[in-house]
Amino acid sequence: MNGSELTGRPRCSHSVLMMSSDQKRRFPAPWRVEQSGADCYEVRDANGLRLASVHFRDDLQKWSFGHSHLTSDEARRIAKAIARLPEFLMQRQGFYPRGGGDRWKPSRPYHVALEDSYVRAHYDRINALCRLNSIPFNATGENIRDEGLWCVYEFTWQTDAILFWDTFEGRWLRGTEFHFPERPNDLPAIKPLKNWPKFDPKNARG
Known part of the structure; x- marks a missing residue:
């Protein structure tokens, strides 16, 4: 089968994904991605229950009709995106959108600032970790002077912004000021670099 199977229902919402219709059965995080056989990635919850299957056919890509099938890389990225749904649906208190500015x-409502000297000293590591964990590393071009020079980065998803803020000693921006929320206890762990500095994210995909 090509494509994905989420719930077996014709329509799907986050409430369907997170709990069944009788509200007794839950699908606890973290969700993980596993390869099943030679042509499928599965998404499973913390209890090991299969939530989604994303199929691919690399062997057909050389033929014109193979373009109607996902490649393994496409299927892996889609499965990883599905596995992150619990993070995106769980809004954490205290980490507000910036809410304004030029x-x-x-x-991309969430802004995090990193000190310029820190970025210069650790740029390659920051870039590699972000690539490995699919965290954006997008600078807005804005610089803030506040006991040093700070570079601002923007995010669509709150969880990505929090992981970036926590991992790289960032400052959370709200309006024109730095905001200092408490670190969430249930923050997901990011995947660490292996064999750094000779790191290639292509060899660490899971």
Whole structure:
């Protein structure tokens, strides 16, 4: 079968994904991705229950009709996106959108600042960790002077912004000021670099 199977229902919402219709059966995080056989990635909850299957056919890509099938890389990325749904649906208190500014966009409402000297000293590691964990590393071009020079980065998803803030000693921005929320106890762990500095994210995909 090509594509994905989520719930077996014709329509799907986050409430369907997180609990069944009788509200007694739950699908606890974290969700993980596992390869099943030679042509499928599965998403399972913390109890091991299969929630989704994403199929692929690399062997058909050389033929024109093979383009109607996902590649293994496409299927893996889709499965990883599904596995992150619990993170995106869980809004954490205290981590507010910035809410304004010359470079603020409603589509990327969360801003985190890193000290310029820290970025310069650790740029390659920051970039590699972000690539490995599918965390955006997008600078807005804005610089803030506040006991040093700070570079601002923008995010669509709150969880991505929190992981970036926590991992790289960032400052959370709200309006024109730094905000200092408490670190969530249930923050997901990011995947660490292996064999750094000779790290290639292509060899660490899971």
